[in-house]
Amino acid sequence: MDALRVCSTQDRTFSTTNMETVPRLYRRVRPQAKYQQSMDVLRFAREHRPKVLTKSGFMAGLGRTTAEEVHQLLRDLREQDVDVATIGHYLQPTRQQPQSG
Numbered sequence: 001m002d003a004l005r006v007c008s009t010q011d012r013t014f015s016t017t018n019m020e021t022v023p024r025l026y027r028r029v030r031p032q033a034k035y036q037q038s039m040d041v042l043r044f045a046r047e048h049r050p051k052v053l054t055k056s057g058f059m060a061g062l063g064r065t066t067a068e069e070v071h072q073l074l075r076d077l078r079e080q081d082v083d084v085a086t087i088g089h090y091l092q093p094t095r096q097q098p099q100s101g
Contacts, residue, residue: 015045018057019077022069029062042080057086 017038020026026035045054056077060070070087077085 015042015049015052016055016057017041017045019073020058021062022058022065022073023076024069025063025065039076039080042077042082046081053083054081055084055086056082057088059088059090062090 019035019038021029023035026033030038042054042056045052058073074085
């Protein structure tokens, strides 16, 4: 959390940590992170800079995510006093998708 203390001294509008997915899929999707640790980062951001908005995002459709799992993730975010939750939809890359360039 020391690095977060340094970052939190900067003027900012948002403090963001994306959860990416539900607890059941977390280890597979984010092997370098832990679900509870990510929640703790959001809580720390809220407590350390209470006037800065906190935001987190996740992807629906990554694995077989159920509605209850999504609801639990949203409840977990609310328990950390997160202000904004964004929900994207994961689409597996295919050859038919247009190429950027």
